[in-house]
Amino acid sequence: MKQTTMTITFKALAALLAYPSDDLVAALPEVLDVLEGDRRLPRRVRADLAALVDELRSMDPLDAQERYVATFDRGRAACLHLFEHVHGESRDRGQAMVDLKSMYERAGLALAGHELPDYLPALLEFLSLQPFEVAEAMLDDCAHVVRKVGDALASRGSSYAAVFAAILAVVDLPGLTGKAEAVDEKPMDEEWAEAPVVFGPAAGAACGAPMPAQSIIQFVPRAGEAR
Secondary structure, eight states: OOOOHHHHHHHHHHHHTSOOOHHHHHHHHHHHHHHHTOTTSOHHHHHHHHHHHHHHHHSOHHHHHHHHHHHHSSSSTTOSBHHHHHTTTSTHHHHHHHHHHHHHHHTTEEESTTOOTTBHHHHHHHHTTSOHHHHHHHHHHHHHHHHHHHHHHHHTTOTTHHHHHHHHHHTTOOOOOSOOOOOOSSSOOHHHHTSOOTTOOOOSSOBTBOOOOOOSOOEEEOTTOOO
16 A cells, blocks of 8 residues: 555654664664654654654664663553553453454554554554554544653653654644643553543553564564555
8 A cells, every 4th residue: 555645654653662773773864754744743743753863863772772661661651552551451451452453454464573453653553554544533542542641751851752742743633731640550540441442452561561672663464465
């Protein structure tokens, strides 16, 4: 499927949320070119994304990787697994995960490696291969989670908040408030569970566990199917 400027933006945003490996850092100029060329992103958001790219390119690689782990893998407020924020460790998370994986497979795609389907960079990669209207509808469904994670990052002064602001802006949804909600770092509270993401799934590696060091998340065609 041909990627439009709008959908390839999702791929670029997915890259910025991936573990900052050497391969990712090498690809950052191309990633930034895509984002700066998307005029649906407000100027301020594009400037903040450029600042994040500059940080990743200038930081010592080990420092960048340690910051990534500290930001996304040690606690639940900024967890990149969407269903962690919706279902926590409940039984519903497993079925939700199965549903989302099935959606990927119906599109002829399978996750590369061992990543879970609710991993936000993986979802963005999937959306980059869909018509923009499909991507827009799916992001509308999970916008409340994207916004809460982005607000948590913004309240900490994290440069990664710019990526979440961009995800919302590219589909013309209300942006970040900059006000983080209190999150129980152990069990997910009932308030989060009352706002389900309707597009799908659950289960898998919980945030707080070390994540594999991978670069840009990629999808691979299923056996016997062409991309």
